[in-house]
Amino acid sequence: MIGFENVRKEYPGGTLAVEDFTLEIASHEAVALVGTSGSGKTTLMRMINRMVDPTSGRVTIDGEDVAGMNPVALRRSIGYVMQASGLLPHRTVLDNITTVPVLRGTSKTAARERARELMHIVGLDPALATRYPAQLSGGQQQRVGVARGLAADPNILLMDEPFGAVDPIVRDELQGELQRLQRELRKTIVFVTHDIDEAFRIGDRVVILRPGGRIAQVGTPQEILAAPADDFVASFVGADRGARTLHIERIEGRDVIVDADGRAAGVLSAAPARGGADEDRADGTSASTAGQEPPR
Amino acid sequence: MNENPFTGALAWLADPMRWSGPAGIPARTVEHLGYTALGVLVAALIAVPIGLYVGHTGRFKGLAVGAAGVARALPTLGLVTLFALLVGIGLTAPLLSFVILAIPSLLAGAYSAVESADPATVDAARAQGMTEMQILTRVAIPLGMPLLVGGVRGATVQVVATAMLAAYVGAGGLGRYIFQGLGSQDYPEMIAGSLLVIALALVLDLALLLLQRVTAPRGTAVP
Ligand SMILES: Nc1ncnc2c1ncn2[C@@H]1O[C@H](COP(=O)(O)OP(=O)(O)OP(=O)(O)O)[C@@H](O)[C@H]1O
Ligand SMILES: [Mg+2]
Numbered sequence: 245m246i247g248f249e250n251v252r253k254e255y256p257g258g259t260l261a262v263e264d265f266t267l268e269i270a271s272h273e274a275v276a277l278v279g280t281s282g283s284g285k286t287t288l289m290r291m292i293n294r295m296v297d298p299t300s301g302r303v304t305i306d307g308e309d310v311a312g313m314n315p316v317a318l319r320r321s322i323g324y325v326m327q328a329s330g331l332l333p334h335r336t337v338l339d340n341i342t343t344v345p346v347l348r349g350t351s352k353t354a355a356r357e358r359a360r361e362l363m364h365i366v367g368l369d370p371a372l373a374t375r376y377p378a379q380l381s382g383g384q385q386q387r388v389g390v391a392r393g394l395a396a397d398p399n400i401l402l403m404d405e406p407f408g409a410v411d412p413i414v415r416d417e418l419q420g421e422l423q424r425l426q427r428e429l430r431k432t433i434v435f436v437t438h439d440i441d442e443a444f445r446i447g448d449r450v451v452i453l454r455p456g457g458r459i460a461q462v463g464t465p466q467e468i469l470a471a472p473a474d475d476f477v478a479s480f481v482g483a484d485r486g487a488r489t490l491h492i493e494r495i496e497g498r499d500v501i502v503d504a505d506g507r508a509a510g511v512l513s514a515a516p517a518r519g520g521a522d523e524d525r526a527d528g529t530s531a532s533t534a535g536q537e538p539p540r
Numbered sequence: 541m542n543e544n545p546f547t548g549a550l551a552w553l554a555d556p557m558r559w560s561g562p563a564g565i566p567a568r569t570v571e572h573l574g575y576t577a578l579g580v581l582v583a584a585l586i587a588v589p590i591g592l593y594v595g596h597t598g599r600f601k602g603l604a605v606g607a608a609g610v611a612r613a614l615p616t617l618g619l620v621t622l623f624a625l626l627v628g629i630g631l632t633a634p635l636l637s638f639v640i641l642a643i644p645s646l647l648a649g650a651y652s653a654v655e656s657a658d659p660a661t662v663d664a665a666r667a668q669g670m671t672e673m674q675i676l677t678r679v680a681i682p683l684g685m686p687l688l689v690g691g692v693r694g695a696t697v698q699v700v701a702t703a704m705l706a707a708y709v710g711a712g713g714l715g716r717y718i719f720q721g722l723g724s725q726d727y728p729e730m731i732a733g734s735l736l737v738i739a740l741a742l743v744l745d746l747a748l749l750l751l752q753r754v755t756a757p758r759g760t761a762v763p
Contacts, residue, residue: 320669330664376759
């Protein structure tokens with residue numbers, strides 16, 4: 245469990261990055277922080293592993309104030325997937341992934357064995373193990389970053405726009421893999437993104453931030469879509485543009501989902517949704533997405 | 541004495557008699573290298589830790605740059621003479637001067653090696669849970685190694701070229717030929733001594749250039 249209690253962060257120089265932020269994140273929960281650039285997302289995330297210390301207020305892990313914890317030990321116990329991968333350029337893929345376990349005293353052999361497993365889990369070709377980061381594509385670097393974040397098997401995983409630097413197709417793939425991983429591993433995840441669709445896909449709950457780390461709305465994707473708290477949220481999630489207003493049209497005997505612009509967004513599966521939107525969402529939506537599964 | 545001094549110097553060098561014995565070229569070269577190595581080593585023990593500290597923390601930067609500037613501005617011959625007056629004839633005076641001569645390059649090399657590390661990479665290393673010492677030894681130094689070796693290279697070339705001054709106050713090294721030649725107006729010997737010093741400086745410069753290449757961190761230059 246991660247707690248933010250009236251957290252405020254003022255950087256030297258006077259920027260007020262976070263005004264007064266309070267939030268509780270349950271264990272095994274994935275929370276997505278989403279907001280415009282400069283709204284304090286990274287600042288909030290880095291207060292969890294003490295890369296940033298709050299000016300006032302408390303950040304707690306399982307009730308204990310992180311301010312009293314040794315920062316080095318704390319950071320080694322938390323997986324941190326950084327924006328733009330943050331890999332060490334002079335170390336191979338394998339050595340990057342084993343960084344934290346080796347710091348924690350795991351034997352090199354054991355750490356490497358685990359790293360190879362993780363490479364498989366995040367979908368990296370084993371042949372890439374001896375490459376250097378500069379010899380990888382952006383998407384491969386991001387995957388190495390995710391593998392490194394998972395390497396020490398942390399309970400908490402911080403992910404700062406981990407899929408920001410890749411094209412939409414690879415991003416979609418990585419998001420899918422993260423969802424699959426999370427179903428298995430049940431980490432406590434704090435996920436930062438600019439992209440509301442990504443936030444809805446990854447987050448059990450989504451926190452929509454205004455500048456200054458002010459919370460515009462917290463809730464499940466369903467709650468936010470069903471009842472946007474205000475115009476800011478409505479415009480952020482695209483509800484005002486009708487982008488999220490879908491309707492059903494019957495075409496050639498099938499129920500086709502059509503968006504506000506009249507474009508087909510998917511096909512309704514044979515059995516109509518029985519409520520339980522939560523479980524459905526976890527397995528991919530009940531409507532298959534356009535372009536991915538052409539009708540037979 | 542009417543012959544061309546350069547042909548004379550070559551003849552002097554070609555004489556097999558000069559290539560053996562305690563005053564022979566090999567022995568003097570070893571002495572010369574020894575002074576150089578000792579001067580650079582002592583200077584490195586002082587300057588490298590300070591440079592790494594200043595580069596990593598950014599503290600005392602102005603002081604270090606200022607001190608290096610002052611050390612650079614001191615005339616080495618003057619220093620050797622001054623120290624010789626203070627501590628007497630022998631090796632101590634020139635060695636002290638060589639140390640002072642070598643410090644600015646080493647300090648700048650160590651400092652810039654660490655300071656050149658990409659702040660994002662250092663931040664990433666810290667965020668993964670490296671201690672400050674681990675960041676220095678496992679990230680900043682490996683990445684900055686060519687600059688660090690570059691500092692050693694600069695210092696070595698300066699000291700090796702200046703180490704002839706050891707003979708000025710009675711010690712050995714290749715400077716012996718130069719000062720002997722100067723004393724007896726034996727220009728071929730003087731020139732031969734200078735040529736040997738120049739050749740040694742070039743060889744060391746090349747060797748350290750190769751070391752700089754070899755220590756470049758893998759993975760940072762994509763072929
Ligand atoms: N180290 C720092 N020193 C001073 N100001 C900072 C520092 N880090 C961030 N800020 C400022 O704090 C505010 C919030 O920054 P933060 O990085 O948390 O935003 P963000 O929501 O992550 O933005 P982005 O989406 O662009 O990554 C910004 O105005 C930023 O300029
Ligand atoms: Mg950010």
